[in-house]
Structure formats: structure tokens, C-alpha cells
Amino acid sequence: MSKTFKAVYIANLVDGQCSDNNIEVNNFSSLLKANKNSISFYSDTKLKEELINSKAGIVILKKSDAHLRSGPSIYVNDPYLAFAKASSLFADIKVLPFIHKNSFIDKDSIIGENLSLGPYSIIESNSRIAQNVSIGANTFIGKNVSIGCNSIIHSNVTIESNVVIGNGCEIFSGARIGTSGFGYAREKDGTWFKIPQVGTVIIGNNVDVGANTTIDRGAIEDTVIHDGVKIDNLVQIAHNCIIGENTIIAGCTGIAGSAIIGKNCMIGGAAMIKGHITIADDTIVSGGSGIGKSVKTSGKRFTNVFPYNIEHKEWVRIANNLKKIGKKND
Amino acid sequence: MSKTFKAVYIANLVDGQCSDNNIEVNNFSSLLKANKNSISFYSDTKLKEELINSKAGIVILKKSDAHLRSGPSIYVNDPYLAFAKASSLFADIKVLPFIHKNSFIDKDSIIGENLSLGPYSIIESNSRIAQNVSIGANTFIGKNVSIGCNSIIHSNVTIESNVVIGNGCEIFSGARIGTSGFGYAREKDGTWFKIPQVGTVIIGNNVDVGANTTIDRGAIEDTVIHDGVKIDNLVQIAHNCIIGENTIIAGCTGIAGSAIIGKNCMIGGAAMIKGHITIADDTIVSGGSGIGKSVKTSGKRFTNVFPYNIEHKEWVRIANNLKKIGKKND
Amino acid sequence: MSKTFKAVYIANLVDGQCSDNNIEVNNFSSLLKANKNSISFYSDTKLKEELINSKAGIVILKKSDAHLRSGPSIYVNDPYLAFAKASSLFADIKVLPFIHKNSFIDKDSIIGENLSLGPYSIIESNSRIAQNVSIGANTFIGKNVSIGCNSIIHSNVTIESNVVIGNGCEIFSGARIGTSGFGYAREKDGTWFKIPQVGTVIIGNNVDVGANTTIDRGAIEDTVIHDGVKIDNLVQIAHNCIIGENTIIAGCTGIAGSAIIGKNCMIGGAAMIKGHITIADDTIVSGGSGIGKSVKTSGKRFTNVFPYNIEHKEWVRIANNLKKIGKKND
Numbered sequence: 001m002s003k004t005f006k007a008v009y010i011a012n013l014v015d016g017q018c019s020d021n022n023i024e025v026n027n028f029s030s031l032l033k034a035n036k037n038s039i040s041f042y043s044d045t046k047l048k049e050e051l052i053n054s055k056a057g058i059v060i061l062k063k064s065d066a067h068l069r070s071g072p073s074i075y076v077n078d079p080y081l082a083f084a085k086a087s088s089l090f091a092d093i094k095v096l097p098f099i100h101k102n103s104f105i106d107k108d109s110i111i112g113e114n115l116s117l118g119p120y121s122i123i124e125s126n127s128r129i130a131q132n133v134s135i136g137a138n139t140f141i142g143k144n145v146s147i148g149c150n151s152i153i154h155s156n157v158t159i160e161s162n163v164v165i166g167n168g169c170e171i172f173s174g175a176r177i178g179t180s181g182f183g184y185a186r187e188k189d190g191t192w193f194k195i196p197q198v199g200t201v202i203i204g205n206n207v208d209v210g211a212n213t214t215i216d217r218g219a220i221e222d223t224v225i226h227d228g229v230k231i232d233n234l235v236q237i238a239h240n241c242i243i244g245e246n247t248i249i250a251g252c253t254g255i256a257g258s259a260i261i262g263k264n265c266m267i268g269g270a271a272m273i274k275g276h277i278t279i280a281d282d283t284i285v286s287g288g289s290g291i292g293k294s295v296k297t298s299g300k301r302f303t304n305v306f307p308y309n310i311e312h313k314e315w316v317r318i319a320n321n322l323k324k325i326g327k328k329n330d
Numbered sequence: 331m332s333k334t335f336k337a338v339y340i341a342n343l344v345d346g347q348c349s350d351n352n353i354e355v356n357n358f359s360s361l362l363k364a365n366k367n368s369i370s371f372y373s374d375t376k377l378k379e380e381l382i383n384s385k386a387g388i389v390i391l392k393k394s395d396a397h398l399r400s401g402p403s404i405y406v407n408d409p410y411l412a413f414a415k416a417s418s419l420f421a422d423i424k425v426l427p428f429i430h431k432n433s434f435i436d437k438d439s440i441i442g443e444n445l446s447l448g449p450y451s452i453i454e455s456n457s458r459i460a461q462n463v464s465i466g467a468n469t470f471i472g473k474n475v476s477i478g479c480n481s482i483i484h485s486n487v488t489i490e491s492n493v494v495i496g497n498g499c500e501i502f503s504g505a506r507i508g509t510s511g512f513g514y515a516r517e518k519d520g521t522w523f524k525i526p527q528v529g530t531v532i533i534g535n536n537v538d539v540g541a542n543t544t545i546d547r548g549a550i551e552d553t554v555i556h557d558g559v560k561i562d563n564l565v566q567i568a569h570n571c572i573i574g575e576n577t578i579i580a581g582c583t584g585i586a587g588s589a590i591i592g593k594n595c596m597i598g599g600a601a602m603i604k605g606h607i608t609i610a611d612d613t614i615v616s617g618g619s620g621i622g623k624s625v626k627t628s629g630k631r632f633t634n635v636f637p638y639n640i641e642h643k644e645w646v647r648i649a650n651n652l653k654k655i656g657k658k659n660d
Numbered sequence: 661m662s663k664t665f666k667a668v669y670i671a672n673l674v675d676g677q678c679s680d681n682n683i684e685v686n687n688f689s690s691l692l693k694a695n696k697n698s699i700s701f702y703s704d705t706k707l708k709e710e711l712i713n714s715k716a717g718i719v720i721l722k723k724s725d726a727h728l729r730s731g732p733s734i735y736v737n738d739p740y741l742a743f744a745k746a747s748s749l750f751a752d753i754k755v756l757p758f759i760h761k762n763s764f765i766d767k768d769s770i771i772g773e774n775l776s777l778g779p780y781s782i783i784e785s786n787s788r789i790a791q792n793v794s795i796g797a798n799t800f801i802g803k804n805v806s807i808g809c810n811s812i813i814h815s816n817v818t819i820e821s822n823v824v825i826g827n828g829c830e831i832f833s834g835a836r837i838g839t840s841g842f843g844y845a846r847e848k849d850g851t852w853f854k855i856p857q858v859g860t861v862i863i864g865n866n867v868d869v870g871a872n873t874t875i876d877r878g879a880i881e882d883t884v885i886h887d888g889v890k891i892d893n894l895v896q897i898a899h900n901c902i903i904g905e906n907t908i909i910a911g912c913t914g915i916a917g918s919a920i921i922g923k924n925c926m927i928g929g930a931a932m933i934k935g936h937i938t939i940a941d942d943t944i945v946s947g948g949s950g951i952g953k954s955v956k957t958s959g960k961r962f963t964n965v966f967p968y969n970i971e972h973k974e975w976v977r978i979a980n981n982l983k984k985i986g987k988k989n990d
Contacts (some may be wrong), residue, residue, distance in 0.1 A: 030880050044454035080740075081845035084855045087880075100817040102764060104432060104449050114389045120450040120780040120798070122467050135783050138450070140485040140503075142466040154839070155800040155818045156468070158485045158503040158541075173800075173818040173836045174872070176503045179484070179541040182562040183581065185411035190594055191536070191558050195414040196358075196421030206851070211818075211839040211874040212504070212561040212894075214581075219418075220360050221855035227569040228851050232842040233874040234542075234579040234896045236564045236599075238919070246850045250842065251874075251896040252897045252914035254564070254600045256617065264850055269896075270914045270932045272582075272600045272618045272635070286642065287916065288932045288950050290618050290635045291808070302644040304635075305932070305950045305964075306649050312946065312961040319966050321655045325981045328986075347916045392814045410789055434779050450780040468780065470815040471762045472796040475975060486798070488815045488833040488871075506833045508888065509871040510816070512892040512910065515741035520906045521866070525744040526688075526751035542834070542895040544871040544911075547693050550690050550747075566871075566911040566929075582911035584894070596761045601947045602912075602930045602965070616972065620965045621773045631972040634954075634965075638980050 005089055007058050010039065011074045013089070014082035014177070016060065020072035025057045041070070041083035060086065095134060118155060136173070160217065164324065166205035166227070174212040177201050181216040181223075181239025181257065195219055197239060210235060210251065232263040232269070244281065262298065331556035335419055337388050340369065341404045343419070346390065350402035355387045358417040371413035372399070424466060448485060466503070473537060478535065490547065496535035496557070504542040507531050511546040511553075511569025511587065527548055527569060534558070540565060540581065556593070568605065580617065592628065665749055667718050670699065671734045673749070674742035680732040685717045686840065688747040690965065701743035702729070755794060778815060796833070808865065820877065826865035826887070834872040837861050841876040841883075841899025841917065855879055857899060864888070870895060870911065892929070905938065922958065 008021035026323040029038040031047055034056035041060040042051045060082045060126055076082040081323050090148055097114040105111060105171065105266075106125040115129060116136030123129065127145040136142070145159050148167035153159065160178030171177065181271030182196035199218025204227035209215065212233055214240040217223060224242045225231075232251035237243070241255050244263035249255075253267055256275030261267070265279060268287030273279070277294040286303035294304070310318070332461055338351035361377055364386035371390040372381045374577035377593075379400050381389065390412045391398075393405040394497035406412040427444040435441060436455040445459060447466030453459065457475040463472065465487030475489050483489065487501055488507030508531045515616065529548025532556035539545065546569040547553060554572045555561075562581035567573070571585050571610040573591035583597055586605030591597070595609060598617030603609070607624040616619055616633035626633070640648070662723035665905075668681035689698040691707055692715035701720040702711045711719065711728050720742045721728075723735040738744040757774040765771060766785040776796030777791060783789065787805040795801065798816030805819050810829035813819065817831055820838030831837065843855035852893055859878025869875065876899040877883060884902045892911035897903070901915050904923035909915075911928055918937030925939060925962070928947030933939070937954040945951055946963035955962070970978070 028880065077948075078845065080855075081847065084843075084853050087856045087858075100764075102432075102762075104430075111808040117727060118800075119782045120468065121574045122449045125781070137781065138486070138798050140448075145354075154832075155802075155834075156486055156816055160503070165533050170715070170840075171891070172839045173485075173820070174487075174504060174834060174839075175544070175873070176541040176563075179504075179563065180500075182540060182560070182577065183414075184560055185414040186406065187411065192576065193414050193580060194412060194418075194538070195410075196417045198417075198421050208854070210842060211836040211876075212542050212834070212872050214504070216541075217562065220358065221363070230842070230844055230852050232896075233836075233839065233876065233898075234564060234872075234894060236562075238563075238581060246852065248844065250916070251898060252582070252912070256580070256599050259741060262950075269916050270896075274617065284642075287934065291639055292635065292637055293530075293639050295639060300929050302334060302639050303642040303645040304640045305952065306652075307646060307952055308649070308653075309951055309953050309955060309962050310964045312944075312963040315963040316967060318652060321654075322978060322982075323450050323968075325655065325978060325985065368932075432762075434760075450798065452779045468798050468816070470778075472815075486816055490833070502815075504834060506871040506874070509832045509834075509893065510830075512725060512870060512890070514890055514908065515738065515740065515744040515978075518716065522890050522906065522908060523738075523741060523744050524748075524868070526747045528747075528751050530913075540871050542894075544834070546871075550688065551693070564894060566666075566892075568893075582912070586910070586929050598801070602946065614972075622965065622967055623971055625969060625970050632969050633972040633975040634970045637976055638979070638983075648982060648985060655985065 007072060007074060008222070010058070010086050010089070014060065014076055014085050016082055017063070017076040018072075018074050019066075020058075023057055023072045026090070028083070028090055029056065031056060031059070034284070039083075041079045041086075041129065042077040050098035063211075070113075097134075098135075103175040112149065124161070130167070142178070150231055156212075163203070164216075165203045166207065168206045171209045172213075172233070173281060175209045176212075177209065178217045179214060181219050183219050183257070192279040198222065198303065199226070199240065204245075213237075214265060226263070231292065238275065248327065250287065264267075274287045333420060337402060337404060340388070340416050340419070344390065344404065344406055344415050346404040346406040346412055347393070347404075348404050350388075353387055356420070358413070358420055359386065361386060361389070367417055369413075371409045371411040373414075392657045399412075427464075428464075430467075442479065453606045454491070457586075462498070462601045472508070485542075492530040493533070493547075495529065495533045497535065498536045499533060499538065501539045502563070507533070507539065509544060511549050512585070513549050513569065529553065529570065530625040531555070535574075537561070544569075546587075562599070566639045574611065574631075577654075663750060667732060667734060670718070670746050670749070673931070674734065674745050675719065676734040676736035676737055676742055677723070678732075679726075679735055683717055683732045686750070688743070688750055689716065691716060691719070699743075699746055701739045702748075703739040713783075750852075757792075760797075773942050784821070788826070802838070802984070814871075817894065822862075823859065823863070823877075825863045828866045829868065830865060831869045832871040832873075835869045837863070837869065838875045838876040838877045839874060843879050843899065843917070859883065859900065864905075867891070873897075874918075886923070898935065912949065974988065 004026040011018035025039040030052040034040045039058045040056035046310040048065040097118045100119040108125040109127040121139040123141045124143045130149035139157040142161035151169040154173040163178040181197040184192035199222040210233035211316035213235040215237040218240045226245045228246040236254045238257040241259040247265040249267040250269035252270040255273040260278045260280035272290040280298035282299040284301035288305040331560040334568035349449040355369040361380040361384040364370045368556035369388045370386035420445035429447045430449040438455040439457040444460035453468040453471045455475045460479035465483045469487040472491035472550040481499040483501040498604040511527040515523035545567040548570045556575045557604040559577040560578045568586045568587040570588040577595040579597040582600040585603040591606045592611035602620040610628035612629040614631035618635040671678035685699040691710040691714040694700045700716035710768040752874040758779045760779040768785040769787040772791035776794040783801045784803040790809035799817040802821035811829040814833040821839040841857040844852035844888040859882040870893035873895040873942040875897040878900045886905045888906040890908045896914045898917040900918040907925040909927040910929035915933040920938045922941035942959040942960035944961035948965040
């Protein structure tokens with residue numbers, strides 16, 4: 001983090017108003033650890049003391065909090081978003097394109113300019129990799145895959161055959177995209193007969209897929225992840241799911257087959273979404289909660305985990321009483 | 331999908347009855363997207379309109395639904411199973427056996443005929459790979475592993491030493507089989523002493539293991555997955571579990587150590603099974619539900635997730651009242 | 661397991677008292693499968709019959725259980741811990757250091773003595789690997805990583821840039837350490853702007869990280885895993901979490917961002933810990949339970965999963981009644 005920026009430059013970038021145009025910073029930091037060369041931000045009222053005592057060269061905050069800060073400031077409507085953009089100035093370290101000699105590209109694939117390809121990674125036949133794509137180490141790109149420009153695929157990733165990934169996506173280490181859907185029909189003798197899974201996975205632009213997350217290919221039709229969707233680590237998205245634009249899904253969530261999730265939904269961590277249901281736009285699912293039926297009205301929030309902690313003994317009492325509720329002699 | 335089959339051939343395959351022996355199809359499809367060269371199926375009554383309007387060349391359905399379909403049909407008892415088998419005719423694309431030059435096979439391992447081995451994959455010493463096995467890219471097969479004939483191991487998989495995998499298995503990308511069990515004894519100073527995990531994992535025939543699923547080796551004795559078990563993505567099976575024949579386990583489920591699960595059980599997604607318990611044959615566990623005690627009677631279904639959605643505010647009210655139930659002044 | 665040890669040697673190791681100094685054993689086993697050359701242990705009262713009938717050459721047990729055993733014994737306070745140590749004598753097979761020719765070490769990294777490095781593994785630039793480190797196959801070690809002495813990194817692992825791993829750690833196959841945190845600010849048009857994640861992950865000494873577990877790097881400051889922490893498979897630890905010394909976390913657990921967990925906590929499998937909360941030392945979280953608020957008093961146990969199984973029909977009745985509790989006309 002050695003680049004230096006003037007406050008006025010940052011203020012323009014974040015659509016903010018500057019109390020001191022010429023002060024310069026060369027790093028970003030929390031309020032507590034900031035020094036005179038740092039830019040920091042304030043939006044969480046729990047950090048009021050830290051704001052007052054911060055040594056940050058510049059703090060991004062709301063105009064309405066200006067009285068809490070004596071030093072140079074940038075005033076914005078959304079300090080968190082503005083800080084995200086400001087800090088990106090320092091964090092953006094672009095790797096030079098480089099194809100490692102110990103990697104494998106099938107001669108029948110088409111590779112755009114400025115590809116980076118790490119050691120022991122593979123691009124199989126008939127794939128199309130657009131320009132400025134970066135692929136880490138030990139990553140497998142199957143046959144007939146398409147990856148759009150400026151996308152980043154990290155290390156130890158698997159992209160199975162026929163998968164389409166748009167522009168500006170980031171696929172984190174250990175993600176598996178396009179693995180077979182989990183579909184079986186039962187034989188009379190109790191064994192399971194695998195349903196062919198010949199659909200694929202279509203991922204739009206600016207989609208992030210977290211570490212060790214799995215997205216299965218569709219059975220007949222495709223699994224579809226629309227533009228701007230952000231998916232955290234260890235999420236399971238089963239075959240034929242459709243996830244709408246800009247929906248965000250936190251870690252450890254499981255979405256069963258053929259679930260259709262609307263746009264701009266926020267799915268908390270470890271949520272469980274039943275298969276074959278439809279969830280309206282702008283739905284919020286609290287962390288750990290299950291959605292067992294379709295949600296038809298948009299903009300609602302659903303929860304079924306306890307908002308308080310329950311001590312073990314107390315829970316045993318509650319659970320034993322739960323058994324009885326609604327019984328005639330209750 | 332360029333192969334063509336006559337209706338009579340398919341009807342014989344699926345033990346069905348044909349309304350027009352000679353019509354031919356060359357692909358399979360949903361009712362909605364089918365064309366005159368497609369075979370499709372009808373079993374979900376929600377799709378009645380799609381059946382009536384379908385352009386499919388052949389539809390597989392129950393005899394009792396024959397009045398809903400004017401075009402060529404194949405009548406069967408279980409349309410879903412029959413369609414699975416029919417569609418497999420078109421989907422079955424066999425890869426030619428090929429050992430990539432950038433792969434590593436230890437000279438002390440025994441390799442059967444027709445092995446496929448992808449780039450940057452490894453077979454360590456004293457392993458025995460039967461005929462017609464296919465192994466993807468970036469996959470690690472440890473020492474003294476045994477893999478039965480016709481099994482498929484996909485990419486970025488880890489099979490640790492001494493693991494036994496039967497015939498006709500399919501292990502999907504990122505699965506980890508035979509990693510160390512999670513067993514520790516506590517020292518007086520609060521640190522944890524690792525219990526040696528010297529058992530292994532024994533997997534029967536026709537077992538599927540999903541993407542990024544983990545199956546730990548046993549501590550002293552083995553973890554055992556019996557014939558015909560199907561395991562979805564991101565499932566954790568801890569050390570010394572035994573999973574009975576033809577049991578099917580959906581994604582994100584966790585099964586704690588030494589749990590013994592019977593035959594023909596159906597475990598829904600994100601279920602949680604406690605350790606050291608025994609679950610009878612034919613048990614059904616609903617998705618997201620926990621099993622905290624042994625199940626002694628076979629054929630029962632268990633649930634403890636809500637069958638309806640609960641809006642956040644309503645849940646806060648319910649949860650606050652739950653605290654009070656059974657209290658004296660309730 | 662071909663080494664032979666005298667009872668007196670083992671008794672000294674485990675701080676125990678020997679009934680027969682000179683008897684020798686060369687393997688360890690369960691009570692049931694033991695032979696006259698086996699050492700076994702007894703601590704679970706359910707195994708009383710197996711103890712009485714065991715053919716084990718030596719059994720480790722409590723002095724108070726001596727009357728149940730006629731053959732040679734070692735008496736200790738904690739038979740499980742003692743057996744763990746005794747069995748380690750037989751299980752400890754040290755691999756000879758070996759750097760596979762098909763691996764890649766950047767010339768700007770510093771490598772200690774006795775490194776083992778498996779095929780198709782990578783150590784990128786400016787990393788520091790201490791002595792006696794073992795790294796499996798297909799593993800990626802990024803730039804500027806530090807790994808302490810005697811640590812073991814298994815196969816198909818990803819260690820991203822700048823991560824610090826202490827001495828004596830074991831990172832199991834498929835773990836992802838230092839992947840990007842999941843932090844976004846929202847633009848006015850509904851799209852998500854990624855917050856730079858420039859912290860790293862700092863792992864202390866003697867930490868175990870399970871198969872396919874993910875630990876994200878911090879946003880500004882670091883994610884920290886203190887000495888002696890043991891983490892099972894498929895656990896998600898989000899950015900900026902801090903996990904205290906000797907805390908143990910079972911499989912499938914999710915810990916959201918910036919959660920601070922104390923020392924010596926025991927977190928059961930599939931638990932869910934909310935972000936931005938603090939959990940006191942010595943807290944126990946039962947498997948499958950959620951912690952939604954900070955825990956201020958140490959030494960408590962929390963549960964909110966049912967301690968009994970609930971049949972589906974019974975649950976539907978309970979769940980429907982739950983809706984009504986606390987309503988006026990209830």
C-alpha cells in the first residue's frame with residue numbers, strides 16, 4: 001500500500017464533500033489503528049470514542065456526525081460504501097499476466113489476451129477464455145467452458161464442462177461449478193438409478209462464488225446465477241436453481257433443487273431453502289432460518305432461530321413443555 | 331445427443347407399453363421445451379397443461395393419464411424412473427481411456443486396463459486400480475488405495491491412504507475420503523491430545539459421493555459406506571460411521587462420529603445426526619431436522635423444522651412466549 | 661504397527677501404574693477385537709461385558725474398575741487420554757523428507773531442512789517454510805506465507821498469500837485458508853461493491869484445521885486462530901473472527917464475521933455463531949444450536965435443538981400450536 005492520494009481526489013471518487021482538499025493519505029485503516037497517513041471511516045455508533053480519539057489523517061463520515069471529529073473529514077451519505085471505494089484505491093494490486101510453464105492449455109481452446117494461468121492448472125478442449133482472465137494454481141477448466149473478460153478464478157477450483165461464466169466474476173478457491181445434480185429414481189429392488197444431468201450452469205456478470213462452494217449443473221435445463229449475485233463460502237446450490245440479480249447468500253447456506261430465488265434477496269448464513277419453491281424479490285432470510293414454502297409477497301423478512309441464547313437446562317424444560325402444547329390435558 | 335432410438339426399443343428398456351412402435355426420437359427434454367424428436371415424461375400433476383400442449387415426439391406417462399395425451403406415448407408404472415433410463419440412452423458419452431503425460435503413477439501400483447487419468451493427478455505406491463476406472467485432473471490417490479472397476483473419480487479429489495472404493499462408484503470433484511477423524515483427549519493443562527486415527531474408509535459398490543463432501547477414516551476400526559449409498563454435496567461423515575445399503579443423504583448434512591444408519595434411509599438436506607446413535611432401516615429425516623437419539627423402530631419419519639414460513643416480527647413474539655411456557659405463572 | 665513395547669514403558673509414558681511390568685504389546689485395538697499382543701482401554705461403562713471378555717494383552721483403565729479385569733492392566737486417572745498417548749507409540753510413522761520432482765518452489769522462498777513436498781504442489785515467492793514441514797500433493801502455498809516447524813499440510817489445500825501458520829499445526833485436505841472475506845457495501849442501483857480484504861489469517865501453534873474447512877482473511881485487521889485450537893471438517897470461519905486458545909469446533913459449524921470466541925470453548929457440530937458477538941471462555945454450545953447474542957459469563961452451556969426425536973405428524977401438531985402461543989384467544 002504505497003500509493004498516495006489527496007483528499008479531494010478521494011472525495012470526488014466517493015461523491016463526498018471535503019473539509020481539507022490537500023491533505024494526503026497512503027493507507028486505509030480502522031479508526032483505532034490509523035496513523036496520520038491513514039484514511040478511515042465512521043458509521044457504527046458503538047465506535048464513537050474511537051472516532052474522537054482516532055489519529056486518522058482523513059475520516060469518511062456523515063455530515064451529521066461532523067461535530068464528533070476535529071480533524072480532516074470527507075462527508076458522504078453512506079460512509080461504509082464510500083470507504084469501500086476509497087480503500088480499493090490502495091488495495092488494487094494488478095498481477096502481471098503470466099502463463100506458468102507447468103500448466104496445460106488444450107490446443108483447441110481459444111485464449112484471450114493477458115491470461116494469467118497458475119502452475120498445474122488445466123484448460124481442456126473447446127473452451128473460450130476472454131481477455132484479462134486470471135486463473136490460479138491447480139485449477140481445472142473442463143471442455144467447452146466459457147469465461148468472460150476480467151474474471152478471476154482462484155486456486156484448486158473445478159469448472160466442469162459446458163459451464164458459462166460471465167465478465168468480472170470472481171470464483172474463490174475450492175469452488176466446484178457444474179458438478180452433477182443429485183437426482184435419482186428408485187428401482188423396485190431399492191437401488192437408486194441416476195437421472196442424467198445434462199444441463200449446465202450459467203453464471204452472469206459480476207458474480208462472486210465463495211471458497212468450497214458447490215453449484216450443480218441442471219438435469220435437463222440449466223442452473224442459472226444472474227448478474228451481480230454474491231455467494232459466500234461452503235454454500236450448496238443444487239441443480240436447476242435460479243438465483244435472481246444482486247441476491248446475496250451468506251456462508252453454509254443450502255438451496256435445494258429447482259428453487260427459484262428472486263432479485264435483491266438477502267439470505268443469511270446457514271439458511272436452508274427448500275426445493276421447488278419460489279421466493280419473491282427483496283426477501284430477507286435471517287441466518288440459520290429455514291424457508292419451507294414459496295414466498296409470494298416481496299420485501300418480507302423471515303426468521304425461525306431464537307433471538308436470544310438459551311441455557312441448556314432451561315431449554316430442556318422448554319422442549320419438554322413444547323411436546324405438550326395443544327394437547328387436550330395441557 | 332445424436333443417437334436415434336425407436337419407441338419400441340425404449341419401451342422394452344423401461345418395461346413399458348408403446349402406443350406407436352416406430353416413431354423415433356434423438357433427444358430428451360422437458361415437456362415445455364420438447365420438439366418432435368424429443369422424448370419427455372409426465373408424472374407431476376402441476377404440469378398437466380404442459381403435457382397437453384407438449385410437442386414431444388414421445389411422452390412417458392402412466393396408463394391412467396393416457397387421456398391427457400393425444401400423441402405417441404409409452405405407458406409405465408413409474409414415469410420418472412422410466413424417463414431416467416430412457417434419457418440415459420442419449421446421455422451416455424463414454425470417454426476414451428487416456429493417461430495424460432503430466433500425471434504420476436507410482437511404479438509399485440497395479441493399474442487395470444482402460445484407465446483414464448487426467449493431468450496433474452497422482453496414484454501413489456501399492457494402490458490397485460481395477461479396469462475401466464476414470465480419474466480426473468488434480469486428483470490425489472494415496473498409498474495402498476483400492477478402486478473397483480468402472481468407478482469414476484472426478485477432479486481435485488483426495489483419496490487418502492488405505493481407502494477401499496468398490497465397483498461402479500462415482501466420487502465428485504473436491505470430495506475428501508479418508509481424512510483423519512476428529513478425536514482428541516484432553517490434557518490437564520487444557521490442550522488437546524490427538525487420538526491416532528488408524529482405521530480407514532471402506533466404500534461398497536455403486537456409491538456416489540458428492541462434491542466437497544468429506545468422509546473421515548475411522549479411529550481404530552473403519553468408517554463403512556455400504557453398497558448403493560448416494561451422498562450429495564458438502565456432507566460431513568465423521569469417523570466410524572456406518573451407512574446402510576441404499577441410504578440416500580442430501581446436501582449439507584452432518585453425521586457425527588460412530589453413528590450407525592440403517593438401510594434404505596432418506597436423510598434430507600442439512601439434517602444433523604448425533605454421534606454414537608443407531609437409526610433403524612427405512613427411516614426418513616426431513617431436511618434441516620436433527621436426530622438426537624437412536625431410532626429403534628424402522629419406517630418412521632422425523633421432522634423438527636417449521637412446515638410454514640414465519641415472518642420475523644411474528645417469530646419474535648412466538649420466541650418470547652416460548653420462554654415462558656411451562657412456567658408456573660404462565 | 662510392528663513396534664513392541666513393555667507395559668512398564670507405556671505406564672511411565674501415561675503416568676500410570678502397572679499390574680505386570682514385563683508383558684509386551686505390539687498393537688492397539690478395541691476391547692472386542694484385541695488379541696494377546698494388543699493394548700486396549702476401558703472407560704465407557706456400556707462396554708463392561710467387552711472388558712470382562714477382552715483378550716487384550718494389556719487394558720488401560722481406572723483403578724476403581726480393577727475388579728472387572730483379571731489380566732494385565734495399567735491404572736490411570738483418564739483412560740481415554742492415556743490410551744491416546746499409548747496408541748500414538750504404534751501409529752507414529754514418520755515419512756522420510758522428499759521433494760517431488762514435479763513440484764514448484766519459487767527461488768525467492770526460504771525452505772527449512774527436511775521439507776516434504778508432494779507432486780504438483782507449489783510454494784510461491786517470499787514464503788518461509790520452517791524445518792520438518794510436510795506438504796502433500798496438489799497443494800498451493802501463496803506468496804509471503806509463513807509455516808512453522810513440524811507442521812503438516814495435506815493434499816489439495818490452498819494457503820493464500822500472507823497467511824501465517826505456527827508450529828505443529830495440521831491442515832487437512834481441501835482446507836482453504838486466507839480466502840477473501842465476504843464484505844460488500846451496496847450501491848444505489850442495488851449492486852454490491854466489494855470491500856477490500858487486505859488483512860490475513862494468523863494461526864498459532866498446534867492448531868488443526870479440518871478437511872474442506874474455510875477460514876477467510878480479515879478485511880482490515882486479521883482473522884486470528886490462537887494456539888491449540890482444533891477445527892473439524894466443513895467449518896466456515898468468516899473474516900476477522902478471533903478464536904481463543906484450545907477452543908474445539910466440530911464439523912459443519914459456521915462462525916460469522918468478527919465473532920470473538922473465548923478460550924477452552926467447545927462448539928458442537930453444525931452450530932451457528934452470529935457475527936460481531938463475543939463468547940466468554942469455557943462456553944459450551946450444543947451441536948446444531950445457534951448463538952445469537954454475546955455470552956458474557958463463562959462456563960455456561962447453550963442449546964436450542966430438541967433432545968428427543970419428533971415424529972413428523974406430531975411435529976406438525978406442535979408447530980401449528982406454536983403459532984398460536986401468546987395470542988390473546990389462545
